[in-house]
Amino acid sequence: MLVHSRKGRWALWAVFAVLFLPVFALPLAVIVMASFAGHWSGAFPSAFTGEHYEAATRGESLDALTTSLLTALGASLIALAAGTWAALAASRLGKGGRRVVDALFMLPVAVPSVVVGLALLVAFSKPPVILNGTSTLVVLAHAVLVTAFAYQSVSAAVRRLDPAYEQAAASLGARPAYVLWRVKLPLLLPSLTAAAGLCFALSMGELSATVMLYPPDWTPLPVRIYAATDRGAAFTGAALAVVLMAATLLVLFAVSRVRTRASYR
Amino acid sequence: MPAFVWALPPLALLGLVFLYPLALVVQQSVRPDSGGTSLQPYADVFGSAAFRDALGTTVWLAVGATVGCLVLGFTLALVIAFVPFPGGKAVARFIDVFLSFPSFLVTLALLFVYGTKGMANGLWTDATGSTGDGPFQFLTTPWGVLLAEITYFTPFVMRPLLAAFSQLDTAQLEVASSLGARPARIVRRVILPEALPALAAGGSLVLVMCLNEFGIVLFTGAKGVTTLPTLVYGKAMLESDYPAACVVAVVNIAISVGLYGLYRVVSRRAGA
Numbered sequence: 001m002l003v004h005s006r007k008g009r010w011a012l013w014a015v016f017a018v019l020f021l022p023v024f025a026l027p028l029a030v031i032v033m034a035s036f037a038g039h040w041s042g043a044f045p046s047a048f049t050g051e052h053y054e055a056a057t058r059g060e061s062l063d064a065l066t067t068s069l070l071t072a073l074g075a076s077l078i079a080l081a082a083g084t085w086a087a088l089a090a091s092r093l094g095k096g097g098r099r100v101v102d103a104l105f106m107l108p109v110a111v112p113s114v115v116v117g118l119a120l121l122v123a124f125s126k127p128p129v130i131l132n133g134t135s136t137l138v139v140l141a142h143a144v145l146v147t148a149f150a151y152q153s154v155s156a157a158v159r160r161l162d163p164a165y166e167q168a169a170a171s172l173g174a175r176p177a178y179v180l181w182r183v184k185l186p187l188l189l190p191s192l193t194a195a196a197g198l199c200f201a202l203s204m205g206e207l208s209a210t211v212m213l214y215p216p217d218w219t220p221l222p223v224r225i226y227a228a229t230d231r232g233a234a235f236t237g238a239a240l241a242v243v244l245m246a247a248t249l250l251v252l253f254a255v256s257r258v259r260t261r262a263s264y265r
Numbered sequence: 266m267p268a269f270v271w272a273l274p275p276l277a278l279l280g281l282v283f284l285y286p287l288a289l290v291v292q293q294s295v296r297p298d299s300g301g302t303s304l305q306p307y308a309d310v311f312g313s314a315a316f317r318d319a320l321g322t323t324v325w326l327a328v329g330a331t332v333g334c335l336v337l338g339f340t341l342a343l344v345i346a347f348v349p350f351p352g353g354k355a356v357a358r359f360i361d362v363f364l365s366f367p368s369f370l371v372t373l374a375l376l377f378v379y380g381t382k383g384m385a386n387g388l389w390t391d392a393t394g395s396t397g398d399g400p401f402q403f404l405t406t407p408w409g410v411l412l413a414e415i416t417y418f419t420p421f422v423m424r425p426l427l428a429a430f431s432q433l434d435t436a437q438l439e440v441a442s443s444l445g446a447r448p449a450r451i452v453r454r455v456i457l458p459e460a461l462p463a464l465a466a467g468g469s470l471v472l473v474m475c476l477n478e479f480g481i482v483l484f485t486g487a488k489g490v491t492t493l494p495t496l497v498y499g500k501a502m503l504e505s506d507y508p509a510a511c512v513v514a515v516v517n518i519a520i521s522v523g524l525y526g527l528y529r530v531v532s533r534r535a536g537a
Binding site: 002008015023025027028085088089104107109110113115116119121122143144201205208222226241248 | 268271272274275276278282283284286287289290293341343350359360362363366367369371374376377378382383384387415416438473476479480483486494495501507511517518521524525529
């Protein structure tokens with residue numbers, strides 16, 4: 001306890017509320033409010049209506065949600081597989097080798113996402129592999145962007161893993177593949193699910209690389225939100241944003257349930 | 266089989282879908298449309314006022330937002346950690362949730378709060394009865410981007426700070442306090458030195474992310490605010506000038522990756 005007087009504490013809490021509420025809570029509340037607004041010209045919205053949600057959950061907007069969910073699922077699976085493999089392989093390397101793999105796999109975090117989009121566009125618009133204008137390229141871009149987070153989270157868990165388990169299994173005659181499948185991966189399951197949730201959430205909200213690459217028939221939700229606000233339909237944009245946040249939170253919640261069960265095993 | 270063989274498949278995959286495309290961007294940046302290999306695209310881009318403006322805007326916005334995030338994040342984390350209040354845990358969890366949302370949502374929200382027809386201007390016109398536009402018109406200027414970036418990136422500073430504060434031995438604070446140190450002095454002499462590594466790590470991460478931020482600037486819809494990432498987008502998508510887009514991309518990569526290397530060194534020192 002830093003401040004002992006009751007008055008001082010209340011003053012600090014007031015400062016905290018004044019800083020925290022308008023900066024962090026207000027934006028989310030305002031988006032939810034706007035998504036129900038039929039009209040907003042004074043201080044508060046009026047003529048509340050559910051029609052923006054009707055528009056946001058049918059036709060092209062529903063397609064956008066499905067597109068986002070499928071893209072996030074594909075990208076997370078690729079990222080999880082590649083990130084886990086790389087983290088496990090890196091843990092067996094020497095110090096120098098591990099540092100190189102670390103640096104290479106964390107590099108996509110430092111490179112601007114727009115540039116990742118541009119690079120994939122430049123690379124796959126010409127032979128030998130032409131993916132220009134396909135959904136594959138969008139999934140690939142998302143996978144490149146989120147793999148770093150999967151790698152980081154899994155390699156931190158691998159470092160904390162007690163080597164006694166695999167040594168015991170190996171000393172009892174288990175082959176390396178069996179040790180990996182029956183001992184190491186189950187022990188890593190909690191951090192794997194955490195990484196999956198993180199990758200999924202990041203991919204759901206990805207905009208920068210996507211605007212460089214998306215074909216008209218594979219429009220993810222963030223692009224759709226931008227298109228709606230850009231043409232002046234801000235309330236529809238807000239409803240779409242609420243759908244995006246709700247979908248992300250639902251998946252994160254489901255993943256954290258799996259994680260709790262995994263860590264009690 | 267030696268251990269490094271197992272590291273080859275993921276590295277090959279990364280090379281194919283990330284490193285090779287990046288190399289092509291660098292290659293394209295020295296290949297003007299007229300053919301051949303020359304540094305002419307660089308000369309053209311560096312000579313243009315649009316690029317110099319974008320570079321300046323990007324750097325001052327990123328530095329300003331980082332300073333803002335550090336000050337705001339340090340203050341908020343200080344209250345959560347050392348002047349605990351009921352609901353503090355919920356606030357910390359709310360911040361985690363905030364981190365999983367995309368950045369452009371903040372700009373979208375600010376449009377409703379400070380936009381021309383937004384809440385703040387509505388309150389103003391209701392209160393004064395005037396019929397003209399309200400006084401809050403900063404949203405389409407760099408200040409609007411700055412506000413959005415500070416809002417979105419402050420949690421990235423708070424998380425490592427809260428982790429560092431939770432490891433701080435509170436006995437130190439009690440001792441300093443019982444020896445007569447006032448709270449401001451305790452913060453300056455005891456807490457701040459302990460928090461410096463976390464501040465440095467969080468600050469440099471936020472600096473890199475601000476330099477690379479795209480969604481916030483795009484959603485602001487301001488033609489007056491151009492940063493390096495939006496310039497890349499504009500050159501490639503709107504003008505179809507790929508060599509120029511690649512030149513801007515190379516500059517952006519150089520700045521961000523350089524700073525990111527610095528962040529890795531700092532955060533390794535901090536043990537984060």
